[in-house]
Amino acid sequence: MNKTFITYAYFFLLILLSSSCNAKKIKPSIECEIINSDRNEIVFSVHKNKMVDVAIVLRENSDKTVFPAEDKSVPLSSKIYLNELEKYGDNNYLLYYEKNNKLEKIELLIMAHNPNASYFIDVFTTKSARSGSKASKLDTVISFPITILANMPDKQAxxxxxxxxxxxxxxxxxxxxxxxxxxxxxxxxxxxxxxxxxxxxxxxxxxxxxxxxxxxxxxxxxxxxxxxxxxxxxxxxxxxxxxxxxxxxxxxxxxxxxxxxxxxxxxxxxLPVPPPKMKPAKDITQNSFIMNWEPIEDVLRYEISLSKDENFVTVDEFFNNADIGDTNEFPFENLEEGITYYCKVRAIMKNSRPSEYSEVQKVQLKK
CATH class of the missing domain: 2.60.40.10 (Immunoglobulins)
Incomplete structure (x- = not known):
């Protein structure tokens, strides 16, 4: 059984009682557990001392619960369908109550309830079990809030x-x-x-x-x-x-x-590695200049490109993503005199990831 939404995992309530059984003092206890609560079923379990009478009520809202009538009796059922139960009070379903039942474990499987709903499970026990008195009136032990989720979408994003x-x-x-x-x-x-x-x-x-x-x-x-x-x-x-x-x-x-x-x-x-930051070209002559940029950490090598148009539609065959090693400057020589050139650089990191290209740098050779 899949656990989809558990409001409470375990809740232990120890109830002290001074009584005699086979010449031994016994401390009756009640241990309540919501095993599962989803849009199809609620599984609720109560472990108790066999001397204790227990009533279990499902309540539809947070209003004060009404104690079960002493003359009512609802035997343990393997499955409980809410639409087949009669309410008592305005919003209560009596799920289980039998006097003098010697069961030590009560497990309820509650079916057919609605999504987008809130419930409370109220557990009652005899007052004598909690206080040691001889009275048998039922009194509240603990309440468990339960939220039933909306139906889960069956088609994922x-x-x-x-x-x-x-x-x-x-x-x-x-x-x-x-x-x-x-x-x-x-x-x-x-x-x-x-x-x-x-x-x-x-x-x-x-x-x-x-x-x-x-x-x-x-x-x-x-x-x-x-x-x-x-x-x-x-x-x-x-x-x-x-x-x-x-x-x-x-x-x-x-x-x-x-x-x-x-x-x-x-x-x-x-994310791609940031591009190298270009520095102004230096040592510009009629047919040469030095391209340079700020170095990047953990770089393996740099690749440079050179073109006569700023969109790099035609790229110099020799300087088309040319590998120049890990230096952060490169001299272009024997260029056409007085021509405007465009250049850019990218880094290849030691993990083989490439950076983006730098901004395109425009260099006008001297005439």
């Missing part, structure tokens, strides 16, 4: 794509599934963390703590508008970015995310 990447920005988008809305979560140098059901998230820029999920992920898109718009992320650090898109239904505490990884709803992109 898909095809996360990225475009217009620079060294510090990119645009991200995905195609819609069939949820009420979707979110895109982003993370740097680690897989994006998943949202939690029953919790809504604010949207913001990457690294904005107001839109944080978990420890290192951020919600960069959150919308119920059915569109495939691209979201631009800027002022990004260098590194590899991980993205995940999730469909959801419901809102507030009922929100239910489809957390499956399918249909290419997760992707990762590594």
């Amino acid at each position: 898909s095809n996360v794509v990225c475009r217009n990447m620079t060294s510090n920005s990119l645009e991200i988008s995905c195609q819609n599934g069939n949820g009420r809305g979707r979110i895109i979560v982003a993370s740097l140098n680690a897989e994006a963390e998943k949202p939690r059901n029953g919790q809504e998230y604010k949207v913001g820029k990457f690294a904005d703590t107001n839109c944080l999920i978990g420890k290192h992920s951020y919600v960069v898109y959150n919308s119920t508008i059915m569109s495939d718009l691209f979201v631009k992320l800027d002022n990004l650090q260098q590194g590899t970015y991980y993205f995940a898109a999730y469909e959801f239904n419901g809102e507030g505490k009922f929100i239910n995310y489809n957390l499956k990884e399918e249909n290419r709803n997760t992707r990762q992109y590594t």
Whole structure:
């Protein structure tokens, strides 16, 4: 049985009682556990001392519960369908109550309830079990709030794509599934963390703590508008970015995310290395000049290109992404006198990643 949304894991309530059984003092206890709660079923378990009478009530809202009538009796059933039960009071269902039942474990499987709903499970026990008195009136022991999520979308968001990447920005988008809305979560140098059901998230820029999920992920898109718009992320650090898109239904505490990884709803992109920063050309003559730029750390080599047009439609055959090693300047010689030249450079890093090209530099030779 899959656990989809557990409101309480374990709750222990010790009830002290001074009594005699086989010449030994016994301390009856009640241990309650919600094993599973989702849109299909609630599984609730009570472990008790066999001396204790227990009644279990499902309540539809947060109003004060009504104690079960002492003359009612509801035996243990393998499955309980709410639409087959009669209410007592305005909003209470008596799920189980039998006097003098010696069971030590009671497990209830509650079926057929609605999504987007809130319930309380109230557990009652005999007053004598809690106080040591001889009275048998039922009294409240503990209440468990349960939230039933909205139906999960069955078609996940898909095809996360990225475009217009620079060294510090990119645009991200995905195609819609069939949820009420979707979110895109982003993370740097680690897989994006998943949202939690029953919790809504604010949207913001990457690294904005107001839109944080978990420890290192951020919600960069959150919308119920059915569109495939691209979201631009800027002022990004260098590194590899991980993205995940999730469909959801419901809102507030009922929100239910489809957390499956399918249909290419997760992707990762590594930003290109920033381009070298050009310095003004130096030692310009009639047929030569020296191209130079600021050095980059962890560079393996530089590649330079030279052209007579600024769009590099025609590139000098010898200087077309020419590998010049790790030096950060290069002399061009034996050029045509008085001509205007254009040059650019890119870095190839030690991890083989190329940088973007530098800005194109215009150099007018002397006449």
